[in-house]
Amino acid sequence: MSLTPLRFEPIFQYRLWGGRKLEKWSREPIAVDGPVGEAWILSDRDDFASVVAEGPLKGKTLKELFAENGQEMLGKQAGQFERFPLLLKFLDAKEMLSVQVHPSDAHKELLPPGERGKTECWLVMDAEPGASIYAGLKEGVTPETLRAKSEAGTVEEDLASFEPVKGDGLFIEAGTVHALGGGVVVFETQQNSDVTFRLFDWNRVDEKTGKPREMHVEKSIHSTNFEAGAVGAVTPTVLETQRVLREALFASEFFLVERLTGSEPFNVGAENAMRVLVAIEGEGTMQYFDDEFEVRQGDVYVLPASVGVLEFKPKGKVILAEVAVPAA
Structure with missing residues (x-):
């Protein structure tokens, strides 16, 4: 069967910090109740695998398409990978995301079996006036000060930030401490990884569990690049x-x-x-x-x-x- 352009179904995800803005980028009403923070729009993962939305290949996953139609799908890159190495998402941050960091491929001791590091990028699709993106550390921040402020709940003082506008692009290399502020919607392209270490979560309790989310302060500090400095919008x-x-x-x-x-x-x-x-x-x-x-x-x-x-x-x-x- 000759392949054609293939549209994939989004996978919507509950997130305590999410909203309902992603319906603006969905063909159908979102069936997930409560706050929806993420739409995984192209995912080749065992737990969440995107499927073709329509046509004779409806229901097929990327993994199946690569296995059955590798040459047609990938052309000159056939054989380069069995699993699609990227994960594409829309993020709707109604509230602030946790202050977090992702490890790199070099941090093998911190990665679960089969996982990779996580370098990512954001394209701002919508931003409310006064919203913030936190990315990178201010000058002079050390592992000791970051640890102390994370535990004291004042880590925001150590973070570089800027007010984003629609159309801004941000490159977040693995090892960059960051947080997406409330009132921002982004398109995210990232390595195919689901590894996130949290430094601070604003003292929140997840309504679904009745408990705070797990923190990973030591793993976060071990993953952080303290030489990177502030990160701002890219120049296209x-x-x-x-x-x-x-x-x-x-x-x-x-x-x-x-x-x-x-x-x-x-x-x-x-x-x-x-x-x-x-x-x-x-x-x-x-x-x-x-x-x-x-x-x-x-x-x-x-x-x-x-x-x-x-x-x-x-x-x-x-x-x-x-x-x-x-x-x-």
């Missing part, structure tokens, strides 16, 4: 301006993320390489032979390598994120 690199404004937001050893903004038809995808398309704002269509694929705000499509380059036709202004895994 303009790659193309005809028909579409194409900007490189993030280029790391783990992921490549570009932003495409336009209202006229433009190209998406790549020859002989898989791409992931995320509709950040607006909608449009893609044509592949006789089939037309509707792209709505919040949709995520995998464009298999065999599909190649397609023309995207916006309905008004559209903002897309195009994600790739760097070649080995």
Whole structure:
């Protein structure tokens, strides 16, 4: 069976700090009760595996598609990985996230079996006036001061912060202490990992359990890069301006993320390489032979390598994120 563009179903997750804003980026009402903090829009994990939303391959997971259609899916990257090495999410922070840090691949002693480190990036989709993002440490912070302030509940004093606006991009390398502030919605691209160490959680109690969430102060400190300093919004690199404004937001050893903004038809995808398309704002269509694929705000499509380059036709202004895994 020849592959076509594949739309995947989001997996919505309860989070005590979440809200209900992600319905703006969902085709259907969110069925999860209570605060929803995350939508895992493309996940290749045993506990939460994204499935194809429609068509003859409906219900198939990424792992199954790689196993059964590796060459068509991955093209020149066939055999590079069996599990998709990235995890893509939308985050809705109605309240402040915990002050946290993710270990790197080098911290093997801190990683559960089969897990990887977690470098990630955020693209701000919405931000209320006065909201904050905390990323990186102020100058002079040491393991001793960070430990003491985490235990005293004053760790915020050690964190660098800024007020985000819609469209900001933030690269959060593993080892960076960070917290997403309340009133911010982001698109997150990260290594395929679910390892988070919490330094402080604002003295909250999870209504579902009636207990505070677990803290990991020593593991957090061991994972933290104390030389990194403050982290601010990235400066995009303009790659193309005809028909579409194409900007490189993030280029790391783990992921490549570009932003495409336009209202006229433009190209998406790549020859002989898989791409992931995320509709950040607006909608449009893609044509592949006789089939037309509707792209709505919040949709995520995998464009298999065999599909190649397609023309995207916006309905008004559209903002897309195009994600790739760097070649080995």
